Amino acid sequence: MEMIPLPQISVGAIAPELTLVAAAMIILMLEVFTISKGRDNLAYVALAAVGVAGYLVIESLGSPMTTFSKMYVVDDFSGFIKLVCLLGAGMTILMSVKYTRDEGIDGGEYYSLLLFATTGMFFMVSGADLITIFLGLETMSISLYALAGYARGRLASNEASIKYFILGALSSAFMLYGMSMIYGAAGVTNLHEIARIIGQNKENIHLVMLGGGLVLIGFAFKISAVPFHMWTPDVYQGAPTPITAFMSAGPKAAAFAAFIRVFSDALISLQYQWWIIVWILAVLTMTVGNLIALSQENIKRMFAYSSIAHAGYILVGFTAGGKLGESAMLFYLLIYTFMNIGAFAIVAIVGQQGEERTSVSDFAGLGYRHPLLGLAMVALLFSLAGIPPTAGFWGKYYLFTAALDQGYVWLAILAALNSVIAVFYYLRVIVVMYMREEKGESLPQNAFPASIVVVILVAIYGSVLLGITPGGYLALAASSSLAH
Amino acid sequence: MMMNNYLMLSAALFVIGAVGVMIRRNVIVVMMCIELMLNAANLSFITFANYRHDMTGHAFVFMVIAVAAAEAAVGLAVVLAMFRNRETVDVDEMNSMKG
């Protein structure tokens, strides 16, 4: 019997992923075998797994390697995004403890789905092959469809889940069909090999362009770029608030990472065809997101449109490309995770049971009733609006100067105008918090468990203190970019 | 040439699926249309793999089949949850959120 040569395999390279998957399965088993006793502890099992995975990722920084038949790459770029995803997952787990108990949806499945989604993101950002990227994307998306509908009894959650599922699956199908065309043109699925083959051989270039276009549509859906953003407001509004926070951070960072890998590695020879499309996407995404956000009454919906606008800012960095553009994107994804999840944590506190207080007017008088909470919200909103000296300001500054550096003057001007529009709707919340006559009663004493306070403190650290001393994280982002 | 026929069939299936997703109102039918689109991509992979005598395309298709099954299962589950609350599978009636 002739033996099949086995691919080179490095278990160490996927140790963080193995940790997350093992923890997710252990949580599932604990859920069914330790009936309803100490369910909060499952959250801490998940948190411990996130911590261990984070340690393993940090250990792997600085020693890049490619393994599993060149399908899986561990480098600083993937490491940085993985840390962003873990940060998002960790903060989400902490803010979920009280939320899920209040809503009566506490269970091991919730946390194991979060961990599975995070694993999917890991495979996406480390994928050096179309197969790995597609599998990671689907692992992430399928877990998120289930999480969006996790509040089974609430109609809005059901609807969010179904809409997310239909549009998400549609975008996956587009992406897959595009991948099949790229495979047809190049005959390989490895990103480096694709770049090499289509760089040399221009014979099938039209097939590659068609495939690349379809893959671009798929990614545009996942990062909710206009005009592929229709699902975002409904899904963000209907999903349980911690899940909304989670979806706005990690999955978006992972989708951007895979986007960068496919387009600035495999399809680099088509750069002159796709940069104009990304330019248009960036401008549309920023403008439409900000303009519609101005007229929103529901705060989760407002944040949904604001997250669309933020995806637009990040696309500005993507258009600019190069080391400067990429490191600005990475830095922005990091601080966006801090400030957005923090803001959603406050929305979850104010929303209370059943998420009945999620309109902007429910924040009236919050600044007087709960001065500290009000101050935290102000800091996070300032950061989201990009007002100096917060981290949000520096994030935008680096993105826009990257665009200027590459000569995209108009893009930078439009982006700057857009951040001015954005100030209005963030300030509106602050105005309501401090100047509108208060009608609501104070939040109950038990609305502030330690877990959620930790989330808000971490968010404040990331969006304010990081703005005063951005140096270290910026250097890390710069050393993590793919381009040199 | 044979390959072109398969590719045209795959393109036709994909378009039928995509149009179906957009115009059909029953969620179950929409899910079937999505399945059709995934299988169109599978057919395209298989055609190219056969043309190039390369196994990667076949491996990709195996993965897609597994993914499609997981997706269908989760899709059915969310439809089921919706049906229990509302007794409808009509996408046009899913409009509780506006803005």
Place this chain on the structure above:
Amino acid sequence: MNQYIPVLLMFAAGAGVAVAMLGLSELLGPKLRFREKMEPFECGENQVVSPKRRFSVRFYLIAMMFIIFDIEAVFLFPWAVVFQSLGLFGFVEMMIFILVLAVGLVYVWKKGALEWE
């Protein structure tokens, strides 16, 4: 010709098992004759119904379970074909895969999703 003898043996064994099962149940089994029992396909459903009829929502749950656990065969078949050339590594790899599925099955079972009522 020699290489087909195992196949023939398989045929013989298969036919033998089938005949034995039918014969034994005919000889030993209790005999109940009512309407459902006499239908050609005995699976709890009437064979001739209007196609517009709605199915119980429980079937969807069963269908979901079936899809998930059925798909593993997609990976098992190619694995079985090259099993001997993969050596111990292939065996361990597939056992891990099945272990993951088993965790899923245990979860589904303990959650009671396999109960009809």
